[in-house]
Structures are given as structure tokens and as C-alpha cells.
Amino acid sequence: MNTRTLLILAEKNLQTSLLEKQLATNLDLNVHTCLPDEAIANSQNLVADLVLIEHSYLRDIDSKQILPDFDMLSWPLMVHNVPATPLDEDLLRWKLLKGVLLKNAMVEHINESIEYIFNGGLWLPRPYMERLVSSYRCSDLSAEQHDSDLTSREKQILELLAYGISNQQIATRLFLSESTVKSHIYKLYKKLNVHSRHDAIKYARMNDYSLTK
Numbered sequence: 559m560n561t562r563t564l565l566i567l568a569e570k571n572l573q574t575s576l577l578e579k580q581l582a583t584n585l586d587l588n589v590h591t592c593l594p595d596e597a598i599a600n601s602q603n604l605v606a607d608l609v610l611i612e613h614s615y616l617r618d619i620d621s622k623q624i625l626p627d628f629d630m631l632s633w634p635l636m637v638h639n640v641p642a643t644p645l646d647e648d649l650l651r652w653k654l655l656k657g658v659l660l661k662n663a664m665v666e667h668i669n670e671s672i673e674y675i676f677n678g679g680l681w682l683p684r685p686y687m688e689r690l691v692s693s694y695r696c697s698d699l700s701a702e703q704h705d706s707d708l709t710s711r712e713k714q715i716l717e718l719l720a721y722g723i724s725n726q727q728i729a730t731r732l733f734l735s736e737s738t739v740k741s742h743i744y745k746l747y748k749k750l751n752v753h754s755r756h757d758a759i760k761y762a763r764m765n766d767y768s769l770t771k
Contacts, residue, residue: 562676565606565633566591567626568615577668584669594624601626606633608656608675613640627722629653629763636675638668645685651760657681707749715742719755720762 564587568574574591582589597604609628616637619625628635629652636657637649649655656675659667660683671681682690708716711732718728725743729736743758752758 561586561588562607563588563590563605564672565589565597565604565609567594567597567609567611569593580665581669581672585673587672594619594626598624598626601631606631608672609633609635610672611635611637613637613646613661630721634675636672636681638663642683645689647689648756650686650690651756651763653763655682658683658686708746712742712746712749715739716746716758716762719743719746719759722759 562585564581564585566574566578566589568591570591578589578591581587592600597606616625626633632654634654634656635652636659637655638657638659639661640646640649640658642660649658657671657680659671659681663671674681680687714732715728718731725736725739728734729739732739743755746758747753750758750761752761
């Protein structure tokens with residue numbers, strides 16, 4: 559059996575070096591630590607059976623718009639050191655989210671959760687699992703009605719939103735002005751009954767949206 563590869567998305571320091579050594583030793587993994595821009599630049603050649611990222615660091619690089627699109631890169635994701643409350647619904651937008659480890663978890667729990675995920679499981683606290691199930695149920699019930707309400711242009715834009723690209727990039731691809739794209743997105747929000755870009759992206763990914771749909 560091939561040795562699994564774990565990618566720690568973080569700055570290299572003493573703490574991450576100790577975590578890297580501990581995981582490599584206890585779980586027999588290939589463990590690498592790198593920065594987001596390095597991961598994206600080497601994504602074509604970088605193998606990641608699981609990406610581990612600390613919650614506050616994820617929030618930081620997301621605010622700087624340098625957070626990789628884990629779903630597009632086909633990288634399963636585990637977020638650790640997550641505050642117990644409030645529930646961070648943004649994490650559930652990732653289709654390949656495999657684990658959420660709450661703040662101050664013991665080292666043994668990190669080992670156990672990663673091993674559990676590599677054996678095919680999901681490591682999610684109960685509130686996250688309940689919200690995930692609820693989201694899928696609501697999506698299944700409403701997707702067909704929502705699709706019938708969307709124009710062909712809105713479906714195009716929804717599909718492009720799912721790839722995480724900007725309004726300007728969508729406008730360029732569809733030969734539209736950015737203001738026109740914003741207008742279409744506003745109408746999309748109303749028809750899908752969502753209130754943010756993340757929610758629209760989550761809807762598109764959960765319903766396997768594509769331009770051929």
C-alpha cells in the first residue's frame with residue numbers, strides 16, 4: 559500500500575515542524591508544509607491525499623484572497639483548531655471537507671481523526687454533520703424548482719461562480735460588463751434564496767452544476 563501524503567498549509571516554524579514530525583512518525587505519512595502560493599504554483603505536480611489547515615490561518619489567507627480552491631484542486635480538506643461556537647458555516651461550502659477538529663483538541667485526537675479520514679470516514683462534530691445533512695435535504699427539495707426559474711445566462715454565471723472566479727473574470731469570459739454580471743448575480747441570489755457568494759457557490763457545487771445542465 560502506498561504511503562499517504564498529508565499537506566500542512568501553513569508558515570514553516572517550530573510549531574509546524576513539530577506537528578509535521580509527530581504526524582509522519584505516528585501515522586507513517588509523507589508530511590509536507592508549504593505556503594498557499596507555493597501549493598497553488600505546484601498544484602499540477604503536488605500530491606495531497608489530505609490538506610490540514612489551522613482555522614485562524616484559513617480565515618487569514620481567505621481575507622487576503624490567497625486561499626486555494628480545494629475542490630477544484632481535488633484536495634480533501636481538514637480544518638483544525640476550530641472554535642466550538644459559533645458554527646462556521648463557510649467551512650461547509652467545501653465539497654471535499656473531510657474533517658473539522660475543534661479548538662484545543664489533544665494530539666491523540668489529531669492522529670485519530672486523520673487516520674479515520676484516510677479509512678474513508680468523515681470527522682465532523684455533531685452540529686456540522688447536522689447542518690450538512692440539512693443543507694443537502696433542502697438542496698434536493700428545491701433544486702429542480704430553482705433550475706426552472708433560472709435563465710440560460712444565469713445558469714452560465716452560476717456555473718462559473720462554482721469555479722470561484724471573480725466578477726471581472728466572469729464578465730471577460732461571457733463578453734459582458736462587470737455591472738451586468740453583478741446584476742445577474744443579484745437576481746441569482748433572489749431566485750436561489752441565498753444571501754452570499756459562498757452560499758451560491760455551495761448550491762452550485764452541491765448540485766453538480768455545469769454549463770451542459
